[in-house]
Amino acid sequence: MRFLLTPGQAGDNPQLVPLLDGITVARIGPGRPRCRPETVIADKAYSHPSTRRAMRDRRIRFVSPERDDQIARRTAKGRSGGRPPAFDAEAYKQRNVVERCFNRLKQFRDLATRYAKRAAYYQAELTIAAIVLWLQ
Numbered sequence: 001m002r003f004l005l006t007p008g009q010a011g012d013n014p015q016l017v018p019l020l021d022g023i024t025v026a027r028i029g030p031g032r033p034r035c036r037p038e039t040v041i042a043d044k045a046y047s048h049p050s051t052r053r054a055m056r057d058r059r060i061r062f063v064s065p066e067r068d069d070q071i072a073r074r075t076a077k078g079r080s081g082g083r084p085p086a087f088d089a090e091a092y093k094q095r096n097v098v099e100r101c102f103n104r105l106k107q108f109r110d111l112a113t114r115y116a117k118r119a120a121y122y123q124a125e126l127t128i129a130a131i132v133l134w135l136q
Contacts, residue, residue: 001025003126005119013046017054036060041095052085063091105129 004019006012020040024033039061042051047064055062065087074081106112108129116122 003123003130005123005126011045013048013051016040016042016046016051020058020060039063039091041092041098043095063088065092101133104133 002019002022004015004022006015020037021035023037024035025037026033036058037060040055040063042062042064044065044067047067047070049070051064052062066084071084074084105126108125110116110125111122111129114122116125
């Protein structure tokens with residue numbers, strides 16, 4: 001669908017909204033492409049109140065377990081801490097598809113060892129590897 005390259009020291013969470021902004025999925029038949037997924041399944045690193053708010057504003061269902069520090073902070077506040085966010089454990093089990101995709105991409109030696117010095121070359125290698133995996 002879309003790749004977004006960032007520097008190695010950059011966090012993943014701030015890149016989620018720009019990544020979603022660039023996604024378009026063609027519809028079957030007439031109509032403009034869809035640009036809003038129904039569900040985003042993410043790991044605990046993305047479980048931040050600002051991310052949850054951004055997904056709610058976009059009317060995207062967000063499935064991510066709550067981090068331990070967020071649970072502790074909410075429970076320390078007592079009743080004023082609010083209720084825990086909804087979490088669908090069955091939907092979260094589908095996240096293994098993403099992890100398996102990352103593992104299959106790492107089988108391409110150029111991608112795993114980062115031989116390409118320029119971001120454009122690395123993005124091109126990543127795109128070719130994704131196409132190869134898609135066609136298999």
